[in-house]
Amino acid sequence: MILANLIPLFGVFFWDWQVLDIVALYWAENIIIGFYNALRMAWVRSESGAGAEMIEKIFMIPFFVVHYGGFCAGHGVFLFTLLGSHAGINGIEGVVWLIFGPLKWPLLALFLSHGFSFFWNFLHRGEYRKITLSKQMFAPYSRIVALHIAILAGGVAIQAAGQPLLLLIILVIGKTVMDVKLHLRSHREKKEEAKEV
16 A cells, blocks of 8 residues: 555656646546445445345445545546646546556556455455445545545645645655555544444
């Protein structure tokens, strides 16, 4: 997880990344998080018991995909409107080019990192038995809201300051530290919930 989060630092030093590249990568990571959260929802137990579980999942998983997808889309429009024009990234074509062009390999690394966490922690270590369907549905929101308000505010400030190298490095390290803390808190909360069940 830490290694995947430090990829933007490598990008700053060796690929001449600017603030938009970093913030766009973090935005696209939200979509990866949503993908794995939908898979988690398919595995966890329902509060209603086995009989109604399938019906609940048939309703709640698509609802999450639409709601979370809309949240990410709105965040993306705001992000690329605010920062994209300064970097010559305009419209959906520019966003697609950025995500599937320069950022495709860093995104693949993040996808694999989150995938490892899903298979190792959630499935292998049995975390899916320690959380309910409704709690799992809302699990990503608190993380991405807190994290990306800070990232977006930092990104705007860095761009206004002329994108000095030191501030780009601080942004990446700050995001990594916040990510690790939120990740550890999430696992701690799941252990506490498991004791209550």
